[in-house]
Amino acid sequence: MARPKKLLDAATKNLTIEEKEAKLEEEKALYNYERINFKNYPTALLKQAKKEWDRIAKILGELPLSELDQQTLIRYCNYSYLYAQATADLTLEGSVIEGRANPLVNIMNSYSKELKAATSELGLTINSRLRITTPKSEAIDDDPFAKMFGDANA
Incomplete structure (x- = not known):
């Protein structure tokens, strides 16, 4: 099975100029959609999931997500709502009912698996975001330790 592709910024392999240019062309296609x-709101979105839709819209930033x-x-928004609802119900009912495990525990596990899959596909987890892009390190303008050790950049 082939490894998932990484964006150029996240790649650690030393690429030739030609390979970098080819990869950049591939990445430009992500933004053509x-x-x-x-x-x-899409019609398939549960009414109660609209709050999560609005919340996630604010934080998606520049991820190359399209209508596709x-x-x-x-699916992420709906399962996010359903998981929160099941958690609230489980809190009220308890994890054990009449000496047996509450069926909500299994439901929550199922929702959790669906959420995990959707968040990974959308780049909403740390690992999936790292496959898309590497975090930019912020330069510290006035680093006293760099000056003390003679760093030319400080």
């Missing part, structure tokens, strides 16, 4: 329109990813995002 229509971006998700968060102003309108809409169904995965709907």
Whole structure:
């Protein structure tokens, strides 16, 4: 099975100039698709999941998500709501009912698996974001330790 592709910024392999240019061309194609329109709620989105839709719209930033990813995002929002609801119900009912495990525990596990899959596909987990891009290190302008040890950049 082939490894998942990484964006150029996240790649650690030493690439030739030609390979870098080819990879950049591939990445440009990610942004050729229509971006998700968060102003309108999709019909498949549960009414109670609209709050999560609005929340996630604010934090997605520059991830290359398009209308093609809409169904995965709907699935994420719906399962996020359903998981929260099951958690609230389990808190009220308890994890054991009449000496047996509450069926909500199994339901929560199922929702959790669905959430994990959707978050990974959308780049919402740390590991999946690292496959998309590497975090930019912020330069410290006035680093006293760098000056003390004679760093030319300080």
